[in-house]
Amino acid sequence: xxxxxxxxxxxxSPDGESPAEEMIKKAIEKDLSAYALTDHCEVxxxxxxDHYGLEPNEYDTYDFGRDFERSMQExxxxxxxxxxxxxxxxxxxxxxxxFDFGLSDAIxxxxxxxxxxxxxxxxxxxxxFAFIDYAKKAVGPLLELYYENVYKLCKWNKxxxxxxLTYPLRYIEGDKGIKVHEEIIRKSFKxxxxxxxxxxxxxxxxxxxxGKTFPDIYWLKIFREMGGKIISVGSDAxxxxxxxxGVKEGAELAAEAGFEYLCYFxxxxxxxxxx
Ligand SMILES: [Zn+2]
Ligand SMILES: [Zn+2]
Numbered sequence: 001x002x003x004x005x006x007x008x009x010x011x012x013s014p015d016g017e018s019p020a021e022e023m024i025k026k027a028i029e030k031d032l033s034a035y036a037l038t039d040h041c042e043v044x045x046x047x048x049x050d051h052y053g054l055e056p057n058e059y060d061t062y063d064f065g066r067d068f069e070r071s072m073q074e075x076x077x078x079x080x081x082x083x084x085x086x087x088x089x090x091x092x093x094x095x096x097x098x099f100d101f102g103l104s105d106a107i108x109x110x111x112x113x114x115x116x117x118x119x120x121x122x123x124x125x126x127x128x129f130a131f132i133d134y135a136k137k138a139v140g141p142l143l144e145l146y147y148e149n150v151y152k153l154c155k156w157n158k159x160x161x162x163x164x165l166t167y168p169l170r171y172i173e174g175d176k177g178i179k180v181h182e183e184i185i186r187k188s189f190k191x192x193x194x195x196x197x198x199x200x201x202x203x204x205x206x207x208x209x210x211g212k213t214f215p216d217i218y219w220l221k222i223f224r225e226m227g228g229k230i231i232s233v234g235s236d237a238x239x240x241x242x243x244x245x246g247v248k249e250g251a252e253l254a255a256e257a258g259f260e261y262l263c264y265f266x267x268x269x270x271x272x273x274x275x
Contacts, residue, residue, distance in 0.1 A: 002273045003247045004264050006036040006089065007117060007163070007200060007234020012071035013040040014061040017239035020074050026240040028086050032247075033273055034264035036089035036234070038117050039071040040064065041107060044099040044124075059131050068092065072112045089264060091115035093163055096122055098152040108158050115265035117200065117234075118159030120149045120167065129168045139172055147184045154191040160265045161232045162192060164202035164214035185219065189226050198230025198263055198270075199223055201253055203246025204237075213250060220257035230263045230270055251275050 005027065010020035018026075020037055027035035042064045045052075049062045075090040082088055094116055097104040108116050122128040123145040132142070146168050154162065164170075165185070192198065202214040213220075220231070233250035237243040251262060254275060261272040 001248065001251060002033040002262060002275060003030075003244070003251055004034040004233055004262055004273070005030075005032050005235050005237070005244050005247050006034060006091070006115065006161075006232045006264050007038050007093065007202060008036065008237045008243055009039055009093075010037055010071070010074075012037075012067055012074060013238070014067070015040070015238055020071075020078055022240050023237075023243060024078055024082055024086065024088060026243045027088075028082070030244040032086070032244060034087045034089060034271075036091040036115055036264070037071070037075050038091040038093040038115065038234070039067065039075075040095060041068050041071075041092045042095040042121070043104050043107070044096045044122065046100075046103060046107075059128070068107065072110065076112050087264075089114045089266060091117065091265070093117040093119050094159060095119045096149075097156055097159070098149050099124065101156055104156070105158060114267055116159040116268070117161055117163040118153050118156075119163030120146060120153060123149050129171050132171070134172055143168060143181060147181045147188075151184055151188045151191070154188040154197070157191070157195045157197065159197070160268065160270075161198040161200045161230065161263075162188070163200055164204070164236065165199055165219060166215045169210055170205060170208060170214065186222065186226070189223050189228060193223075193227050193229075196230070196270075198228065198232060200232040200234050201250040203233065203235050203250045206246040206249060207242065213246070213253060217253055217257060220253060224258040229259075229261075231259050231261075232263055232265075
């Protein structure tokens with residue numbers, strides 16, 4: 001069975017715990033058919049905090065432009081160094097592209113990039129879903145804004161796969177009536193499929209309280225039935241100990257949903273490998 005891990009972070013992400021080289025060595029050990037480092041690049045915090053005129057808080061980090069450059073330089077060098085040993089992909093996880101599509105266009109035009117995951121971690125004017133106190137906020141409108149942003153992101157169409165659809169459920173217990181959003185999710189899928197883009201199976205939920213992938217099999221089947229062909233798998237590991245976790249289960253879920261091939265990107269072009 002071919003297994004891939006196309007969503008991981010190194011210490012070039014503010015919340016990453018293992019250096020890039022340690023991550024690559026782990027990926028070699030795991031014998032992955034394709035492996036991507038996809039450090040965070042949050043469009044709404046690309047510049048320093050002074051640029052936005054905001055007060056610091058205990059959780060937000062800024063200067064993703066600086067982090068992006070570090071990540072690109074280090075990953076490009078490692079790609080060369082380990083070219084004989086692993087099929088390495090130099091990627092990023094671009095967060096909140098709808099915050100500034102002009103800036104996002106400029107970021108993703110960097111020729112060093114093999115692969116771009118488009119993600120929504122935050123909807124304005126709220127905090128990242130990871131930091132919201134759900135006892136104090138109504139979940140319905142937050143989810144609605146999340147899916148509207150996902151739809152806007154899909155229409156922008158300059159990334160390769162949509163990251164961890166249903167992400168807020170990582171932090172909100174239970175499904176909270178997610179099927180209510182089926183219409184807009186189907187609209188997003190339609191746009192992705194028409195443009196030859198894909199989605200990922202993010203396996204981080206399997207090692208968290210949620211217990212399922214983002215998105216789960218219900219949505220994977222719908223994406224497939226609607227004609228979706230591009231499916232990627234990623235652990236979303238932030239440390240080498242989690243690298244590759246759940247990716248075999250992710251590939252099995254893809255097969256269960258009707259996919260025969262997984263897809264990884266090199267030089268922004270899809271490559272299909274039999275599951
Ligand atoms: Zn993410
Ligand atoms: Zn991630």
